[in-house]
Amino acid sequence: MTARIIDGKAIAAELRTRVADEVARVKRDHELTPGLAVVLVGNDPASEVYVRSKHTQTQAAGMASFEHKLPADVSQDDLLALIARLNRDPLVHGILVQLPLPKSLHTETIINAIDPAKDVDGLHPNNAGRLAGGLAALSPCTPLGCIILTKSVHPSIEGMNAIVVGRSNLVGRPLVQLLLNENATVTIAHSRSRDLPKLVAQADLVYAAVGRPEMVRGDWLKPGATVIDVGINRIPVPGGKPKLVGDVAFQEALNVAGAITPVPGGVGQMTVACLLVNTLRAACAIQGLPAPAA
Numbered sequence: 001m002t003a004r005i006i007d008g009k010a011i012a013a014e015l016r017t018r019v020a021d022e023v024a025r026v027k028r029d030h031e032l033t034p035g036l037a038v039v040l041v042g043n044d045p046a047s048e049v050y051v052r053s054k055h056t057q058t059q060a061a062g063m064a065s066f067e068h069k070l071p072a073d074v075s076q077d078d079l080l081a082l083i084a085r086l087n088r089d090p091l092v093h094g095i096l097v098q099l100p101l102p103k104s105l106h107t108e109t110i111i112n113a114i115d116p117a118k119d120v121d122g123l124h125p126n127n128a129g130r131l132a133g134g135l136a137a138l139s140p141c142t143p144l145g146c147i148i149l150t151k152s153v154h155p156s157i158e159g160m161n162a163i164v165v166g167r168s169n170l171v172g173r174p175l176v177q178l179l180l181n182e183n184a185t186v187t188i189a190h191s192r193s194r195d196l197p198k199l200v201a202q203a204d205l206v207y208a209a210v211g212r213p214e215m216v217r218g219d220w221l222k223p224g225a226t227v228i229d230v231g232i233n234r235i236p237v238p239g240g241k242p243k244l245v246g247d248v249a250f251q252e253a254l255n256v257a258g259a260i261t262p263v264p265g266g267v268g269q270m271t272v273a274c275l276l277v278n279t280l281r282a283a284c285a286i287q288g289l290p291a292p293a294a
C-alpha cells in the first residue's frame with residue numbers, strides 16, 4: 001500500500017482564499033479591516049522567513065499587517081511597552097510574538113501581557129484554559145491546521161484512537177484539547193513515554209510533534225493510519241544545503257500509512273493560513289460581529 005499524500009499546500013491555499021473572501025465581506029459590509037501585528041525579536045533566520053511569510057500572506061488576504069522588528073538585546077520593559085501599545089491600538093486585532101524569543105526575555109511574561117482578545121497564537125492562559133475547558137477560544141495555529149488536515153481525510157474523527165507525540169504548549173497540549181473537542185480518544189505521549197512504538201501501533205491518527213528527526217518509524221504504525229507530521233528539522237548535508245525532514249521516517253511510513261503529510265508541504269503550510277483565520281475571528285469578535293464563515 002502507498003499512502004495518500006495530504007497536500008498541505010493546496011489545502012492552505014483554499015483556506016487563504018476563503019479568508020480573503022470573508023475579509024472582503026467584512027470590509028464592505030462593516031468597514032472593518034482586520035489588522036495583525038507581528039513582533040520579531042532578534043535575527044534568527046528561520047523566524048525571519050516565517051515573519052516575512054506572515055506579512056505577505058496577511059496583505060494578500062486584504063488585511064492590514066504591522067511588523068515590529070526589535071534587536072535581540074531589547075529589554076523586557078521595552079517589549080512589554082510595545083505590547084501594551086498594540087493592546088490599545090484599535091487598528092490591531094491580532095498580536096503575535098514570534099517564538100522562540102532570545103533567552104534574556106521571559107516568554108511567559110511576554111505572552112501573558114497580550115490582550116487575550118488579540119492573542120491570535122492562542123497561547124495566553126485565558127485562551128489555553130478556555131480551550132482546555134471546552135469553551136470557545138482562540139486556539140494555536142499549528143494544532144488548528146492539524147485538525148483541518150485530518151478532516152480532509154476523515155470528516156468525522158469521533159471515536160477514533162489518536163496519539164499525540166509531544167507535549168509543547170504551542171502544539172502537543174492544545175492539539176490534545178482540539179482532538180477531545182472532536183470526540184476522538186486521545187493518548188498524549190512524549191520522549192519519556194514507555195514503549196512508544198506499542199502506543200503508536202494502537203492509533204488510527206498519529207500526530208508527531210516531538211522535534212526529533214524521523215523518530216517515528218514506519219514499523220511503529222498501524223496499517224492504514226493517518227499520520228500528521230508536525231516536525232520541521234534541518235539535517236546537515238555534507239557539502240550541500242540542509243535537508244528538511246519531519247519527525248516521521250517518511251519513506252518507511254509511506255508503505256504502511258493510509259494517508260500522510262509531507263515535510264515540507266504539510267502542516268507548516270497550514271500554520272500561517274490558520275493565523276489569518278484567527279486574526280479574522282479576533283477582529284469580528286472585537287467588533288461584536290458574528291464569527292466569520294472561514
Ligand SMILES: Nc1nc2c(c(=O)[nH]1)N[C@@H](CN(C=O)c1ccc(C(=O)N[C@@H](CCC(=O)O)C(=O)O)cc1)CN2
Pocket residue numbers: 046050096097098099100121141142170232244263264265266267268269270271272
Ligand atoms: N509565535 C509563534 N511562533 C512560532 C510558531 C507559531 O505558531 N507561533 N510556529 C513555528 C514557526 N512557524 C510560524 O511561526 C512556521 C513554521 C513553518 C512554516 C512553514 O511554512 N513550513 C514549510 C517549510 C518552510 C521551511 O523551509 O522552513 C513547510 O512545512 O512546508 C510556517 C510557519 C515556531 N514559532
